[in-house]
Amino acid sequence: MKVNIAACITEPGSSERNKTGGWRVFRPVINNERCIDCGSCWIFCPDASITREENGEYKVNLDFCKGCGICANECPSEAIEMVLEEK
Amino acid sequence: MPHKDVMHGSRAVAEAVKLCGVEVVAAYPITPQTHIVEDIAEMVANGELKAEYIMVESEHSAMSACIGASATGARVFTATASQGLALMHEVLWIASGMRLPIVMVNANRALSAPINIWNDQSDSIAERDSGWIQIYVETNQEALDSVIQAYRIAEDREVLLPVMVCMDGFVLTHTVEPVEVPDEEQVKRYLPELHLPHVLDPEQPVTMGSLGDPNYYMEFRKQQELAMENALRVAMQADEEFKEIFGRGYGLIEEYNLENAEIVLVTMGSLAGTIKETLDALGDDGVGLLRIRLFRPFPKEAVRRALSRAKVVNVIEKDVSIGFGEGALMTELKSVLYGSGIKVLGTVAGLGGRDITIAHIREAIERAKRALHGESVEEIAWAGLKEEAL
Ligand code: SF4
Ligand code: SF4
Numbered sequence: 006m007k008v009n010i011a012a013c014i015t016e017p018g019s020s021e022r023n024k025t026g027g028w029r030v031f032r033p034v035i036n037n038e039r040c041i042d043c044g045s046c047w048i049f050c051p052d053a054s055i056t057r058e059e060n061g062e063y064k065v066n067l068d069f070c071k072g073c074g075i076c077a078n079e080c081p082s083e084a085i086e087m088v089l090e091e092k
Numbered sequence: 093m094p095h096k097d098v099m100h101g102s103r104a105v106a107e108a109v110k111l112c113g114v115e116v117v118a119a120y121p122i123t124p125q126t127h128i129v130e131d132i133a134e135m136v137a138n139g140e141l142k143a144e145y146i147m148v149e150s151e152h153s154a155m156s157a158c159i160g161a162s163a164t165g166a167r168v169f170t171a172t173a174s175q176g177l178a179l180m181h182e183v184l185w186i187a188s189g190m191r192l193p194i195v196m197v198n199a200n201r202a203l204s205a206p207i208n209i210w211n212d213q214s215d216s217i218a219e220r221d222s223g224w225i226q227i228y229v230e231t232n233q234e235a236l237d238s239v240i241q242a243y244r245i246a247e248d249r250e251v252l253l254p255v256m257v258c259m260d261g262f263v264l265t266h267t268v269e270p271v272e273v274p275d276e277e278q279v280k281r282y283l284p285e286l287h288l289p290h291v292l293d294p295e296q297p298v299t300m301g302s303l304g305d306p307n308y309y310m311e312f313r314k315q316q317e318l319a320m321e322n323a324l325r326v327a328m329q330a331d332e333e334f335k336e337i338f339g340r341g342y343g344l345i346e347e348y349n350l351e352n353a354e355i356v357l358v359t360m361g362s363l364a365g366t367i368k369e370t371l372d373a374l375g376d377d378g379v380g381l382l383r384i385r386l387f388r389p390f391p392k393e394a395v396r397r398a399l400s401r402a403k404v405v406n407v408i409e410k411d412v413s414i415g416f417g418e419g420a421l422m423t424e425l426k427s428v429l430y431g432s433g434i435k436v437l438g439t440v441a442g443l444g445g446r447d448i449t450i451a452h453i454r455e456a457i458e459r460a461k462r463a464l465h466g467e468s469v470e471e472i473a474w475a476g477l478k479e480e481a482l
Contacts, residue, residue, distance in 0.1 A: 008311045010252065011191040013290045014299035023305070 026054075029072030031087040037062045039084035046076035046085060094275045094338075101232040101264035102127035104271045105171065105197050105257075108239035110141045111279040112195075115166040118146035118157035122176040123209045124261035125199035129171055151176035155183040155196075162192035163300055165291040167243065170194070173261055174201035174215045181219065187254045188223025188316065190301045191290065193246030194254040195239060196224075199261040200361065200410070202444040210445020211261040212410035213361060217420045223316050225255040225323055226388040228360035230346075232269040235259045237340055240279060244330040247286050250322040258387075260362040260410075262445070274338055282337050320389040327386055344391040346383040347398050353380030354403040355460040358425060360384045363408060363441075363448055370453040379457055384421065392428045399434060404460045408439040408453070408475070418472050435463055441475035452476055 009015060035046075040063060047055045047063065054070040057063055065076075077085040099107070105128045109117070117136070119129035135141040144161070148154045151172050158168045172180060177198055187194050198216045202208040216226060225245060229235045235257065242255035259265060290298065304312050327344060335341030346364065349371055350356065355378060357367055364383040371379060382398050382405075384391075399405060409419035416423065422438035429436060439456045442448040452475040463469045 006308075008304075008308050008315065010290050010315065011189065011300055012302060012304045012308070012312050014302055015296075017297070 024068045026066075026068045026070050029067075029070060029090055031072045031074060032067065032090050033065050033070065033072070033074070033076050034086050034088050035063050035065065036084045036086065039082050041082050041084075043081060045079045045081065049075050049079045051075065094272050094278065096270060096272050098268050099232065099271050100127060100266055100268055101235050101259055102199075102266070103131055104232040104236040105239055105259070106131035106135065107271075107273050108236040109169050110135050111274060111276055112167065112169075112240055112243050112283060114141070114143055114169045116144045116146065116158070116161035116168040117170065118148055118154045118161065118168070119170045120148055120151050120154045120172070120176060122151070122173050124201055124211075124265045125171045125173040125176070125197065127265060128197060128199070132169070151179040152183060155180040155187060155194075158194050158196075159183060159187050159190060159192055162187070162194050162288075163190065163292045165286065165288040167247075167286050168194050169196070171197040171199065173199040174203055174209075177215045177219060178203060181222070184219055184222040184224060184254075186301060189312075191252040191316075191319070192254060193243070193252055193286070193288070195242045195246055195257065196254065197235070197239065197257045197259060199265045200258050201261040208444040209261075211263050212443045212445065213258065213260075214411040214443070216256060216258045217411040219256070220388055220420065223253065223320075224388065225251075225253055225320070225327070225386070226258060227255065227386055228258045228384065229264070230362050230364045230383065230385075232264055232267070233271050233340070234342060235264060236271055236273070237334065237338065237342070240274070240283060241327070241330050241334055243286075244283055244334075245323060245327050247288075248322075248326045248330075249289060251319050251326050252289075253316070253319050253323060258361065263362045278337055282334065324386075324389050324391060342385055344386040345394050345398055346381075346385060348381040348383065349377060350380040350382065350398060350401070352377045353401065355379045355457060355464060356382050356399060356402040356405050357453070357456060357460075358382045358384065358405055358407045358421065359409060360387060360421065361410070363410070366448060366450065367408070367453055370450045370457075373450070374454075374457070379460075387421075390424060390428070395425070395428050396432070399429065399432075402434050404435045404437065404464045405429070406437040406439055406456045406460045408441050408448070408456055410442040412440045412443065422472070437463060437469065438472040439475050440472065446476060448475060
């Protein structure tokens with residue numbers, strides 16, 4: 006890939022190609038059994054890493070999730086657990 | 093028609109800004125630069141120059157506003173000095189990193205503390221690695237001409253880098269000299285309209301100056317270095333074409349009395365005038381002067397060529413790298429001349445506006461002569477230093 010002059014970004018959404026989930030220490034794991042579909046994790050995630058699937062389940066996009074734990078902290082029904090990343 | 097007038101260096105710069113049809117000026121006053129932006133403010137207020145004049149609360153903001161304006165494709169100008177330039181430091185790198193062809197005049201002035209409003213060149217030398225092209229001028233005429241050339245160089249598609257035109261504070265800014273002001277039509281012919289290839293345009297949105305992670309940062313820096321290399325060629329062409337149209341040219345370096353000179357004094361800026369006077373009075377063709385006009389990019393090849401017959405060089409400069417014991421120009425000269433066998437001496441002079449007299453120049457020549465005759469001499473001398481005051 007050629008670097009544009011002044012590192013200009015000329016197409017929208019190109020940051021999606023640059024996976025930034027690599028420095029996570031804890032990974033959120035959603036227990037959809039406990040989830041009450043309030044949407045708080047989806048709203049609060051600073052990285053838009055939580056998606057709501059068609060069937061109403063919530064999923065984490067680990068390509069971008071930084072493991073900050075905000076979703077787990079905000080979840081009113083303790084449906085999200087932060088689990089240590091181990092290879 | 094071009095017309096001749098007598099004017100301060102600061103006025104000469106303002107005239108150049110007007111001739112270049114600058115569209116945005118953002119500036120904050122600081123001695124000894126203030127007259128430049130005051131004169132421009134007057135030109136804008138009375139309709140002589142149709143530009144947006146942005147008054148800002150600091151030099152950091154002045155450069156930031158220039159960056160924003162330049163990114164929209166406008167031709168922009170600012171001027172500063174000393175502490176003002178130091179306050180801009182962070183954003184200077186952003187201007188050059190975003191490859192914006194901003195032109196700025198720096199009225200060279202010493203840095204605090206202690207407060208000193210007088211001339212030396214430590215302020216702009218400290219910014220030598222910021223990715224800005226740097227031109228040091230000798231006269232008011234050259235200041236005017238160099239601002240016009242600066243836009244031509246900065247806006248060239250092979251370059252796209254900001255240019256700092258450095259003129260000695262007070263020595264030039266506040267001194268009246270005869271100056272020929274070119275004709276507007278001539279300048280139009282010389283300086284085409286600016287079409288910035290990367291520009292903020294709502295029709296074609298781009299993100300500028302965003303993240304450059306370790307995967308690409310080095311390539312991005314290398315691009316800047318390549319642009320600087322291009323700038324050498326472009327600056328040379330810009331000067332040659334300038335000469336064709338306006339009848340005046342300066343080169344990237346100036347060689348004075350160098351044909352047979354074994355001893356060469358090297359300097360930048362207005363001090364070259366004093367040195368020329370001294371050499372003329374001396375009438376010795378064994379002593380010459382090399383004036384570095386373009387400091388960044390550094391014209392290494394041209395300097396080597398100009399010094400090919402030299403035996404001893406004495407670099408007289410108004411800056412010192414504290415902790416390295418010598419001025420930056422001397423260090424660079426030694427690097428450029430490495431392996432040539434030419435002896436490089438240094439003279440730190442004129443810090444904080446200390447007068448550099450003909451006697452100091454003679455001393456520098458004498459020291460070089462002693463070195464030429466094989467005597468051991470001080471490598472670095474501070475001209476006119478009051479030892480008893482240390
Ligand atoms: S841990 Fe942080 S980044 Fe990851 S999904 Fe939860 S809120 Fe988003
Ligand atoms: S915050 Fe908890 S309860 Fe609310 S949607 Fe997310 S996982 Fe479900």
